[in-house]
Amino acid sequence: MNKVQRGYSYSIVNDDHYGSAGSTELVFPYWSFSKTAIALCALKLHERGEVDLDRPLSGRRYNLRQLLQHTAGLPDYGGLKDYHAAVACDEEPWPEEQLMTAAHADELLFEPGKGWAYSNIGYMLARRHIEDQTNKSFSSLLAELIALPLHLHSIELATARQQFLRVHWQAAQHYHPGWVYHGCLTGTPQDAARLLHALVTGKLIQAETLRQMLNARPLGDRIEGRPWMECGYGLGLIIGRMEGVGRVIGHSGGGPFSVNAIYHFPDLDQPVTVAAFTEGTNGGDAEFEAVKTAREIATDTA
Helix, strand or coil, X not given: CCCCCXXXXXXXXXXXXXXXXXXXXXXXXXXXXXXXXXXXXXXXXXXXXCCCCCCECCCCCCEHHHHHHCCCCCCCCCCCHHHHHHHHCCCCCCCHHHHHHHCCCCCCCXXXXXXXXXXXXXXXXXXXXHHHHHCCCHHHHHHHHHHHHHCCCCCEEECCHHHHCCECCHHHHHCCHHHCCCXXXXXXXXXXXXXXXXXXXCCCCCHHHHHHHCCCEEEXXXXXXXXXXXXXXXXXXEEXXXXXXXXXXXXXXXXXXXXXXXXXXXXXXXXXXXXEEEECCCHHHHHHHHHHHHHHHHHHHC
């Protein structure tokens, strides 16, 4: 494991703040933890009868559930060299149509439901779908369904460079959040941990809905340089097992200058939720930091 660079974390035990490393007021990009929020909004809307998880999207062969679990067959833009070159040059984000063309988004990798492929494009389409079905922006849905009920005052959807000026990492001043096409949430480690903790402890969705969200598709076991022993994907959640802590539920995220790991550890003697944020691009750094923090808390509270 590479040495963690200036890590920040926040931990929750039994619905209470347990401890933090670094300031609890600093703001960070949530990167792909935003997918958890998108999936959560979709599921809450499904509970209210406003969206259908299993009806194919108009003119498409895949449905919303498949988009949320990365089983729709859509490709991703993460492997596009031109995309990364444009981000490195601090260019303005491409129009969605240009992105879709560059990624060959109309060419499915497999028949929907017959495989698995991580796709940021899939989550962009999922966000667009719930916005269309409700005639509300994702920002307003986020506030209505998650942020306001939980009093998560720091969380907002960043859509402009100006909004990234509040991000702690200096490199954020030279990045447009529009490059995260499904949307990039920003907020404190405290609010990230509180969001996940409320979700996994059943305070945001019904028990049956949470069961569906946690129904993970197995993806494999160990990942080089990371703490995973086995890994799977539910609906907006990475679910598996990590070394020394057993089961984990949450999501990792990363961009061109920082990474994070927001996970709940239910198998410890004292279950804990940890949100860890570190500099750099090695996702294992944040994951190992989250595991280390969770184990320390379990030992201290035993």
